[in-house]
Amino acid sequence: MRRQLAIMRQSLFDQGYLDEQFIELEELQDDANPNFVEEVVTLYFRDSARLILNIQQALERKPFDFNKLDGYMHQFKGSSSSIGANKVKAESTLFREYCRSANAEGCLRAFQQLKKEYATLRKKLEAYFQLARQTGPLETASRPK
Amino acid sequence: MVFLEGGFSSPRNDAFPAGLRVLVVDDDPTWLKILEKMLKKCSYEVTTCGLARDALSLLRERKDGYDIVISDVNMPDMDGFKLLEHVGLEMDLPVIMMSVDGETSRVMKGVQHGACDYLLKPIRMKELRNIWQHVFRKKIHEVRDIESLEGIESIQLTRSGCDLFDDGYFLGGDDTTSGRKRKDADNKHEDRDLTDPSTKKARVVWTVDLHQKFVRAVNQIGFDKVGPKKILDLMNVPWLTRENVASHLQKYRLYLSRLQKESDIKNSFIGMKHTDPPSKDSTASFGLHKPRNTMPDDVLNGTYSFSMSNSLAQSVDLKGQADRNGITSVPMAEPKGALSKDISDSQKTKSSQMSFDHSLGSVDSGVSFASFGSTNPSPYSWTDIPEIQFKQEYEPFQPENGFNQLPLPEPSMIEKDVNRSRTEVKPLFDEYRSNLVEHLSPADLVDLFPVQSKNQTLKNQVFNPISATKSSMKTKDISQNCLADSEFAQRNMNAAGIGVPLASLSEDLQICWLQGDGYPMNFALQDFECSEYNNPALIAETPFYLFGAPRFDHEHLLDPTEYFAIDQGLFA
Numbered sequence: 003m004r005r006q007l008a009i010m011r012q013s014l015f016d017q018g019y020l021d022e023q024f025i026e027l028e029e030l031q032d033d034a035n036p037n038f039v040e041e042v043v044t045l046y047f048r049d050s051a052r053l054i055l056n057i058q059q060a061l062e063r064k065p066f067d068f069n070k071l072d073g074y075m076h077q078f079k080g081s082s083s084s085i086g087a088n089k090v091k092a093e094s095t096l097f098r099e100y101c102r103s104a105n106a107e108g109c110l111r112a113f114q115q116l117k118k119e120y121a122t123l124r125k126k127l128e129a130y131f132q133l134a135r136q137t138g139p140l141e142t143a144s145r146p147k
Numbered sequence: 148m149v150f151l152e153g154g155f156s157s158p159r160n161d162a163f164p165a166g167l168r169v170l171v172v173d174d175d176p177t178w179l180k181i182l183e184k185m186l187k188k189c190s191y192e193v194t195t196c197g198l199a200r201d202a203l204s205l206l207r208e209r210k211d212g213y214d215i216v217i218s219d220v221n222m223p224d225m226d227g228f229k230l231l232e233h234v235g236l237e238m239d240l241p242v243i244m245m246s247v248d249g250e251t252s253r254v255m256k257g258v259q260h261g262a263c264d265y266l267l268k269p270i271r272m273k274e275l276r277n278i279w280q281h282v283f284r285k286k287i288h289e290v291r292d293i294e295s296l297e298g299i300e301s302i303q304l305t306r307s308g309c310d311l312f313d314d315g316y317f318l319g320g321d322d323t324t325s326g327r328k329r330k331d332a333d334n335k336h337e338d339r340d341l342t343d344p345s346t347k348k349a350r351v352v353w354t355v356d357l358h359q360k361f362v363r364a365v366n367q368i369g370f371d372k373v374g375p376k377k378i379l380d381l382m383n384v385p386w387l388t389r390e391n392v393a394s395h396l397q398k399y400r401l402y403l404s405r406l407q408k409e410s411d412i413k414n415s416f417i418g419m420k421h422t423d424p425p426s427k428d429s430t431a432s433f434g435l436h437k438p439r440n441t442m443p444d445d446v447l448n449g450t451y452s453f454s455m456s457n458s459l460a461q462s463v464d465l466k467g468q469a470d471r472n473g474i475t476s477v478p479m480a481e482p483k484g485a486l487s488k489d490i491s492d493s494q495k496t497k498s499s500q501m502s503f504d505h506s507l508g509s510v511d512s513g514v515s516f517a518s519f520g521s522t523n524p525s526p527y528s529w530t531d532i533p534e535i536q537f538k539q540e541y542e543p544f545q546p547e548n549g550f551n552q553l554p555l556p557e558p559s560m561i562e563k564d565v566n567r568s569r570t571e572v573k574p575l576f577d578e579y580r581s582n583l584v585e586h587l588s589p590a591d592l593v594d595l596f597p598v599q600s601k602n603q604t605l606k607n608q609v610f611n612p613i614s615a616t617k618s619s620m621k622t623k624d625i626s627q628n629c630l631a632d633s634e635f636a637q638r639n640m641n642a643a644g645i646g647v648p649l650a651s652l653s654e655d656l657q658i659c660w661l662q663g664d665g666y667p668m669n670f671a672l673q674d675f676e677c678s679e680y681n682n683p684a685l686i687a688e689t690p691f692y693l694f695g696a697p698r699f700d701h702e703h704l705l706d707p708t709e710y711f712a713i714d715q716g717l718f719a
Contacts (some may be wrong), residue, residue: 022269023269026269026271026272027181029272030181030184030185030188030272032188035184038184041180042177042180042181045176045177045180046177049175049176049177050177073221076221076247076248077174077175077221079247080175080178080219080221080246080247080268081175081177081178083247083268083269084175084177084178084181084268084269085177086269
C-alpha cells in the first residue's frame with residue numbers, strides 16, 4: 003500500500019498536477035500538525051469553490067465585467083498556488099489573459115477548461131489522501147532528496 | 148531579560164530572531180494557514196488576520212505588540228497598499244507585501260508605498276526565514292533617527308543655555324571643542340535648512356529650529372489630537388510637505404514612547420540606570436546611540452542614555468560617591484576599578500568628562516581621578532560630578548544632578564561622539580525615549596531616581612569610577628550593591644534604550660546641562676542610584692527627564708557584549 007501511495011504521489015507530480023509547492027507543504031507537516039497537508043488541501047477546495055461560484059455567476063451577467071473577472075481569477079490563482087495546483091494555476095493565468103484582452107469567448111473557454119482541471123485535481127487528491135490515511139502518516143512526507 | 152520587561156514585552160530578546168512577532172494579513176484562508184505554519188517553523192510568534200481592518204485594530208491595540216507585518220496586496224476590505232501606508236505612518240513597522248502577481252508595476256507600487264519587501268506567491272520557507280532582517284534594519288535606522296532627533300533636541304537645549312554648565316562643570320579641554328562642534332553642527336543644520344527645502348524627494352533635514360517648530364505645533368495641538376496636517380499648518384513652513392511631517396511625527400512618537408518605556412522601566416528598576424556602560428565613547432550624547440557592539444566596558448556608561456559621555460556619568464558617579472556618602476560611593480567603589488580601566492578608554496573622547504573631572508576635585512575617589520586623568524572623566528566624575536552638580540542646583544543628591552545634566556550631551560557629542568555607547572544605547576534608547584515622553588515631570592524623575600539609588604546601580608558603566616572610588620564610598624555595602632545595580636542599571640539602561648533621550652525631554656528641558664557635557668549628569672544619576680537615598684527633592688529638581696533614562700541601572704557594568712545583547716533584545 004505504501005508503494006501504491008508513493009506511485010500515486012509521484013504521478014501527480016509527473017503529470018503536472020502538482021508542483022514544488024506541494025512538497026513545501028509536506029515538509030511543513032510535523033508532529034504538531036500530522037495532517038497538515040490534507041488540512042490545507044481541504045481548506046483550499048472549500049474556499050476556492052466559493053471563488054469558482056463567483057466567477058461562474060459573473061460569467062452569467064452580460065456583458066462581462068472583465069475587471070471583476072480578472073480580480074476573481076487573481077484571487078483564485080493565488081489560492082491555487084498555495085497548494086501547488088499546477089495545471090489549475092496555468093488555466094487561471096490563461097483566463098486572466100483573456101480578461102485583459104477582453105476576449106469573452108476566450109474567457110468562457112478557459113473557464114471551462116479550468117473547471118475540468120479543478121475537478122480532476124480534486125478527485126485525485128481525495129483518492130490520495132484516502133490512501134494515505136489508510137497507509138499511515140509516513141508516506142506523505144517522503145520525498146526524494 | 149528582566150530589564151527589558153518594561154520595554155520589551157516578549158522574550159524575543161533572548162534569541163533574536165526567534166520569537167519575532169509577526170502579523171500576517173491575508174484574505175485567503177489557505178495561505179493564512181500555510182504562512183502561519185511556515186512562520187512558526189521559523190520560531191516566530193505568529194498572529195493571523197483575514198481582514199485588513201482587523202489587522203489595523205490589532206496593531207493599534209498593541210502598539211508595540213508586533214515586530215513586522217506581512218500582508219497580501221489584494222484584500223476585499225482594504226487595498227493592501229493602503230494598509231501598508233497606515234502601518235507605516237501609525238506604527239512604523241516594517242511591512243512585507245505578498246502577491247501572486249509579480250508584475251514590475253505592482254512591485255514598484257509596493258516599494259513606493261513603503262514596503263520593505265515584496266514576496267511572490269507561492270512563498271517558500273527560506274524567504275520567510277530572513278524577514279527578521281527588515282526588523283533589524285529598521286531598528287538601526289530608528290536609532291539613528293532618534294539620535295539625530297536627540298541631536299537636534301540637544302542642540303536646542305544647549306542653545307537655551309544652561310547656567311549650570313556655565314560653571315564649567317563640563318569644563319575641560321573638550322568643552323571648547325564640543326562647544327565648537329555644537330556650534331558647527333548647528334550651523335550645519337541651519338545651512339541645510341536653508342538650502343534644502345523639501346522638494347519631491349529631497350530629504351528634509353530636521354534642523355533644530357524646524358524641529359522646535361514641530362514640537363511647538365505638536366504641543367499646541369495637543370499630543371493626542373495631533374496629525375500631520377494640523378502640524379503642518381501650524382508650523383507654517385512653506386516648503387515642508389505633509390509627508391515630511393508625517394514621517395517625522397512617526398519618529399517623534401516612537402522616540403517619546405521609548406522614553407516612556409524607559410521611564411517605566413526605570414521606575415521599576417531603580418532610579419537611575421545609567422545608560423550605557425561603555426562609556427568609552429563617553430559621548431554624552433544620548434548614549435543610546437551607542438554602537439551596539441562597541442559598548443565599551445560599561446564603565447563609562449555615560450554615553451548611554453544620557454548621552455552624556457560615559458565618562459561623565461562615571462565621573463558623576465564617582466563624585467556622587469564621594470559626596471554622597473555611601474551610596475554613590477558605593478557603586479563607585481567597584482566600578483572604580485573598572486572605571487579606571489574603562490575610563491582610560493573612554494576618556495579619550497570625553498571632553499565632558501573633563502569637566503567633571505575638574506569639578507570633582509572633591510571626590511574621594513581621588514583615585515579614580517588620577518586614573519582617569521583627563522580622558523576618563525568617569526573616575527572623577529563620579530565623585531566630583533555629583534558634587535559639582537549638586538552644588539549648582541541640587542543638594543546632596545548629587546547623582547541626580549548629574550543625571551539631569553547628563554542628558555544632553557552636546558549636540559556635537561551626540562552626533563559625533565555617540566560612539567559606541569550611543570549606538571548601543573540607541574536601541575534601548577529608543578525604547579526609553581519614548582518612555583520619557585516629552586515632559587518628564589519631576590515626579591517622574593523622582594521615580595527614576597529612587598530606583599536607581601536602590602540599586603546602587605551606580606554600577607552603570609558610568610559608575611565605573613565608582614568602583615574606583617570604592618574607598619571613598621562611604622557605604623561599603625552600597626558599593627557592592629552598586630556594582631550589581633549598576634549592572635542591572637546598565638542593563639536596564641540598555642534595555643530602556645537609555646531613557647535619557649534627552650530630546651524627548653521636550654524642549655522645555657532646555658537644560659543647559661545637557662549641553663553636551665551632560666556627563667556630569669549622568670553620573671549624578673548614577674550616584675543616585677547607588678545611593679540609597681534618592682533625594683526626592685533632588686530628583687524633582689533634576690530635570691531628570693531630560694535624561695530620559697531613568698534607567699540607568701548602574702548595576703550593570705555593561706560590557707559591550709551585554710549591550711549588544713540588549714540591543715538585540717530591543718530589536719527583538
